[in-house]
Amino acid sequence: MSLKSLTKDWEPMSYGFLDASAKREIRRKTLKAIAVPGCQMPYASREVPMARGWGTGGLQVSCTLINPKTTVKVIDQGADDSVNAASIRRFLARVSGAPTTTDTLKADLIQSRHRIPEEVLREDQILVLQVPNPEPLRPVQPNMSIARQMHADADYGRMWLQLYEQIVRSGRVMQGASYPSLVHGRFVMTPSPIPRWDVPKMHMAKHLTILSAGREKRIHAVPPFTRVEPLVFDDVPYRVEEHGDLTCTRSGAKGYFMNEIPQPDGTSTYEVSDSELGVKTIRSSEGETIDIGQTWYQNGEMAQ
Amino acid sequence: MTAHPIPSDFETRTNATYDALIWALSRPGLVRQLPMPGQANIVETLVDRECAVHTGDDMLADVARRTGATIVDPDAADHLFFGNAPTADLLGILRQGTDMYPEEGATLVLPCSIGQGPKLRLTGPGVDGSLEIKIGSIAPGFWEKRRAVMRYPMGFEIFLIDGAQVIGLPRSTEIEVL
Structure with a gap:
């Protein structure tokens, strides 16, 4: 040694x-x-x-x-x-x-x-x-x-x-x-x-x-x-946030978890929280070929 | 581009070994490749002077001693390395932690031959449904003893090594001998 x-x-x-x-x-x-x-x-x-x-x-x-x-x-x-x-x-x-x-x-x-x-x-x-x-x-x-x-x-x-x-x-x-x-x-x-x-x-x-x-x-x-x-009770089901119907104002992505942006007039707009998904959605809508993976939620519902 | 540290051979090897171990333990029964055959790498990846080690093999004992670990009897060890398959009785004396501190259970590393011998059915976390593997060169009654002595969340982890192949069996996995 x-x-x-x-x-x-x-x-x-x-x-x-x-x-x-x-x-x-x-x-x-x-x-x-x-x-x-x-x-x-x-x-x-x-x-x-x-x-x-x-x-x-x-x-x-x-x-x-x-x-x-x-x-x-x-x-x-x-x-x-x-x-x-x-x-x-x-x-x-x-x-x-x-x-x-x-x-x-x-x-x-x-x-x-x-x-x-x-x-x-x-x-x-x-x-x-x-x-x-x-x-x-x-x-x-x-x-x-x-x-x-x-x-x-x-x-x-x-x-x-x-x-x-x-x-x-x-x-x-x-x-x-x-x-x-x-x-x-x-x-x-x-x-x-x-x-x-x-x-x-x-x-x-x-x-x-x-x-x-x-x-x-x-x-x-x-x-x-x-x-x-x-942890949930049998008769009170687990509920996720009601974001399934919301649309992102910047990217148009729909049915994902959103950030709420309060507006001066008291209303709210929404922006998709997963920023990269928003970027991908914008780029693919502008005609680029973007690989968007399968998402857990489809049409605002958790896929089984 | 700023300069960044270059990993040493030791770092590269232990990082790859850890990657194989974590992958193997989170997917029990699936085979993962270690960067090198043998158990010496696993000793270097996991063990240091905070550990109490038992080795059933002289060469591994040298490697373990060099890490600064205390060499102890099997019943006091938190990491055990064997060159030959130990008897089923060993499982009865292994450290299993307590309900309050399940992390004090031992980690057992054994040689085996993958793809030969009795067929086992695995179920539990990390297994998609159930999975069947063949593991040979293991002492008779080993899996029955494992089931008999462990009460979740107390227990011990087993890594099975065949050359550079590794299979992880966490305590949460149910093993049925078919």
Whole structure:
């Protein structure tokens, strides 16, 4: 055994920013997270040059998965061009040399804040979701040690009570985003603050989803072909946002999740939230040959 | 175009190994190619001084020791690597974590021969419906023992290695011997 065999060559910085031991820990934890779908796995959550709460969890998973051949797409609330998405995309490209894209169909790795793209993801794609609060039980149990025990016991009665109270008070479930969902019939997870519109896209999907919370130091995952069932009562069906009839004023895309743009006269116009889908729709209507993938929702209805 | 770091051989190899492992574990029963045959890469990809490792093979023990991991008995190990198929009794003593901390369950890496031997039917997360594979060179009673000792969400993960091929079997997968 020589000194040479015990050391590594000097490098100006680690590939993909994270050092090898941080990557190994995330590898171990993501594997366990896949093995127990929906269960939150604690991890160390290293420092990255970005403030906690701005997607550091997702960024660390992306940095671990990335290699020079990984095509990366980053979205923030559906948009590729918002500040958070653009900064993360540029950072990932700079630390890895990986090519970037805005096209969902061309991406290998999609890091997303609070949306799942409208085009169906394939089995060779990995979706990394940034999670601000990984604990679905927090509104009903602020003590995370007790919440962990409740997960261990599959004691989710208070989640049902919370939904029941919302229905009694307001006539419907008021949970707009982060709709609590039962994964593989065992763990209730938060799907990250994606709209209700996006939760059915996780159910029996072809792609792997990794959800990572950097500030809260938790990773959970939804493997492909895994049941993800929003918590609902038998007689009060799950409802997605009523965006099926809306048309995007800029692109003419119809039947997708929309951003509402309030107007001075008190009315609203709508714009498709998945910005790349809007761009593709505009370009194809201008006569370009654009490959628009199959979408999860067709004519405003989730395809079965 | 700004300069970016160039991945070292070690980084390229461990990244590709991780990619194969994560793909294999999220799709139980489907075969994935490792960048190189053998288990040494998997040791380097996953294990470091935070781990407690058991190896049933001298060469792998050297690789494991070099990562700084503690070498322990099978019942205390979080990662186990075997050069020859262990007996079914091993599964009874493996770490399975607890209901509160299921991530403390062990990861077991075994050699096998894919495409020969008894037929298994897999169901569970990651499997589209059900899937049948043939796995040989595994100790008799191994799958029955696995089913008997594990109670989800406690349990352990198994990676089956045949040359450069890998199959992942997470604890969530139901295995039926046909």
